[in-house]
Amino acid sequence: MALLFEEIDSQSSPLGEISLRRRRIPALGDRDIYEVKLGEEFLMSSMFVEAEEALSTLGLAQVQGDKLDVVVGGLGLGYTAVAALQDPRIEELLVVEALDTVIGWHKDELVPLGKVLNADARNRYVHGSFFDLATAPDTGFDPENAGKKFDAILLDIDHSPTEYLNAGNAQFYTADNLALMAQQLKPNGVFAMWSQNLPEEKFEALLNSVFDTVESHVVSFYNPFLNGDSTNSVYVCTKSGF
Template identity: 80%
Template sequence: MSALFEEIDSQNSPLGEISLRRRRMPAFGDRDIYEVKLGDEFLMSSMFVEAEEALSTLGLAAVEGAPLSVVVGGLGLGYTAVAALKDERISELFVVEALDTVIGWHRDEKVPLGKILNADARNHYVLDSFFDLATDPKAGFDPDDPNKRFDAILLDIDHSPTEYLNAGNAGFYTSENLGLMAAKLKSKGVFAMWSQNLPEARFEALLKTVFARVESHVVSFYNPFQSGESTNSVYVCMKGS
């Protein structure tokens, strides 16, 4: 492989071929950039992590008290999970990921943040479908305690509330299924979700059918490919008492 590009791993998955790549772009400095592709589609890049980290910081800032039990839906390259663990109030973090390949990259430390997650005893990988666990009243995010309620659920799986990683995920975005997920939160628990798009009024209205308070945050970051700013958004919702 070229010193500027390496395909670290490529595996079949239920969603198609998923691959992990490392590249260097001299114009962007002396650093490795990690990318994940699903088929021909780019899923994520370590060049742009501000919004994934903001999902944790904004979501957890809305949570009161300590200690905290928190769920992260979607492992990715680990940035949301690592940002969450910087909050010392967290006593346990359950990172739910449907693809064993992605969990394997972290456990085998093929991605940089795997070492951090593996070394933190508060972190627990859960191999399962976030959406199945979220909407099944008999299932739970903690494999050892299906009835456990959580202080926060942080979700970063689909591209947006209307653009899905998998068409089967569309059914989650309803009052009924969001309500089933909210039932797994404690009183005044927080649900936060990342989106690649600006806040969508229709989705905000849907969230308000389930949650007592809904706020939308625009996260801006520099995009060197566009020589300017790009934006993502984070929805932060609080359950009633």
């Protein structure tokens, strides 16, 4: 019989103790559920991945052309990155992650999707702060190609545009810094972002001050703990030219 709970790894990080856990909930069937906690706060669970996957599918649906270069900000449990790689147009995917521990879980295949990402030659992990790289367009996201531009940037790090994993992230959500990030998009490039909350009008207005089009999508998914639906949202923005 499989263990009902196991802590796979726990390490200190600049944000606090981060842990990877695996559990089974018999009422929910014969499957392992992976969780990440930062201190006592739950960051993510493999039970709820629909919106993380929708970040890729909705964002990439707006991208034109082939041989796409894409950035994913935030590795998490790998669901956004794996969903992106299902698009055959992607030539290279950079997954930017600030916590080396999380990259290590994937490289060592302690999480199920690590094996998928490691086997795909299009995928490359970048250890660094997404927010620092996003606001430095002269160097940019790719440590091997300074100033490289991308077809899409997909962001899933903070809980929402107003609720932050780290208080220092708040400074990214300004017109000036979003514009610096937008400089790293090719013409007609796409910026998409996940949020745990419903679309926020003030943030939509901020995005509209930087991008030419902004669409907000509500993603519903079944939550067995509520015996009903929960919702997240995905913002999808395009920039026609510079």
